[in-house]
Amino acid sequence: MSQVKSGKCVCCSRITYLTFHHLIPRKxxxxxxxxxHYSKxxxxxxxxxxxxxxxxxxRFYDEMTLAKQLSSLSxxxxxxxLADYFAWVSRQRIKAVTKHQ
Incomplete structure (x- = not known):
């Protein structure tokens, strides 16, 4: 997903630009x-x-750990x-979100 989209991050709840995180890393x-074991x-x-x-x-986990142990948002x-990290991120300032395109 290469498009830049703004909205609410499901981890830290900040309104900012978002990226797509594959729950099972593409690698x-x-x-x-x-x-x-998984469908496409x-x-x-x-x-x-x-x-x-x-x-x-x-940064916290390698792809195999993410795929086998952390493959859902919950x-x-x-x-x-990660919960501690997301809580820290939620307190960080963000750059103003402006519409591109």
Whole structure:
């Protein structure tokens, strides 16, 4: 998803520009385990998050951990380390969101 969209981040609740986070990282889609156990729709599913939360998710965990243990929004938000990070991000200033296009 290359389009820039603004809205509410599902992790930190800030209104800002959003990016698409695959709940099962794309790097894992070609592996036999994921091809066998998940449909193409499940592999393509994701959530819209701000860049800061998206970077944090990938900084805290590698792709395999995200794919096998944190493959839903509820699991991401329930993780103690990420919950603390999202709470910190929610208190950070954001640049003004302006309409492009």
């Amino acid at each position: 894992m889609h070609r592996r036999a385990f994921f091809k066998k 729709e499940q592999l393509a599913s994701g959530v819209l998050v701000c860049r800061q939360c998206h970077n944090g998710i990938h 699991r991401l938000k329930a993780d103690a380390a």
